[in-house]
Amino acid sequence: MAEPVRKTVSPVRDEITEAPRTVPVAPVVPVAPVEKRGKDRNKAPDKGRKISRRRVRWVLFALLPIALIAGAYWYVTGGAVMSTDDAYVNAQKVGVSTDISGIVQDVAVRDNEHVSAGQVLYRLDPRQFQIALDNAKANLAQVGQMLDSMKEDYKRMVSDVSAQQAQVDLDRTNFDRAQMLLRTGTATQATFDQANYTLQNDTGKLKALQEQTKVQLARLGGNVDTPTPELPQYLQAQAQVAEAQRQLDHTVITAPFSGIVTDVPAIAPGKYLAASTTAFFLVDTDHVWVDATPKETELTYVRPGQTAAVTVDTYPDVEWHGVVESVSPAAAQEFALLPAQNTSGNWVKVVQRVPMRVRIDTSDPNLPPLRAGMSVIVDVDTGHARGVPHFLTALFGHRPSVR
Secondary structure (H helix, E strand, O other): OOOOOOOOOOHHHHHHHHOOOOOOOOOOOOOHHHHHHHHHHHHHHHHHHHHHHHHHHHHHHHHHHHHHHHHHHHHHHOOOEEEEEEEEEEEEEEEEOOOOOEEEEEEOOOOOOEEOOOOEEEEEOOHHHHHHHHHHHHHHHHHHHHHHHHHHHHHHHHHHHHHHHHHHHHHHHHHHHHHHHHHHOOOOHHHHHHHHHHHHHHHHHHHHHHHHHHHHHHHOOOOOOOOHHHOHHHHHHHHHHHHHHHHHHOOEEEOOOOEEEEOHHHOOOOOEEOOOOOOEEEEEEEEEEEEEOOEHHHOOOOOOOOEEEEEEOOEEEEEEEEEEEEEOOOOHHHHOOOOOOOOOOOOOOOOOEOOEEEEEOOOOOOOOOOOOOOEEEEEEEOOOOOOOOHHHHHHOOOOOOOO
């Protein structure tokens, strides 16, 4: 019996041999031509984009040297304005006080009130000063009367001297007669001695009267005809009256200049104020300026008289015009209580600040008010450009001079 034959046919071959079926096949769409048309369609925009990028790149390369030249020109020609923000508005400030002591009678102003020059601020009780003035006036009148009486006394003394001189002349005549009679033996020695004594006594009285007359004349200034108001005693009494009047006038305290008073509630009627005690403060609002302290390295070309622009932090949209009025001759630390001694110890160099004063034009009534202590920014037009950098000038052997 013969063995069955084994068949090893692949599944694909079996499908072909076993099922000879007809399967519908979809039409093949050519892909390559479609892709080719797409590449041709996008080729033009890509090419245009590359061209535009290339143009922008060339334009930027062309603008680079222009920008460098413009930047160098801006650097060399710029830097003429010195700017500092270490600046503040300043104004005259005075502590209102008086040189006499007294009790506050009334206060005529309110806190933060604007006052004019000469306006009454407060008053002290004037009674004690009025009494002192009346006493000085009475003393002046008394001195005048005393001087007038001294003049009359001098005239009386002159008359007494004349009378005493006549008496001395008579005594001398009697003395001469007694001496002659004594020689002839007609008069006694006692009569002669009495005549001599009378002459010596009256002569001494005459000298005393003459000395008293000289003293009285000296009290009258050496001239009896000098008017009483011109004599020293009268002038002294008159000065006492003036001093008493001055003290009475100073019981009424007025504003030395126009401005705004502040801290007025510090005093009240009935409070005793010692002499030179500050009652409150007065700040001038009509004349203000700017105190700036720029660095010493920023003052290279700053000079008095240069124009300046001032911007206040409170009013950022408003600008004031000013002029550099002065620059301090010394740095700020030189006026400190303990100035730095940089030449001793471990020395560390620190950039110093030099005070500078800027006068502001506040004549425009439309400008807002400036108050002392406001922070400002000052821009000073020095008129001196920055110039070529130092390393380039040193490279070419030229060193700029500071004028």
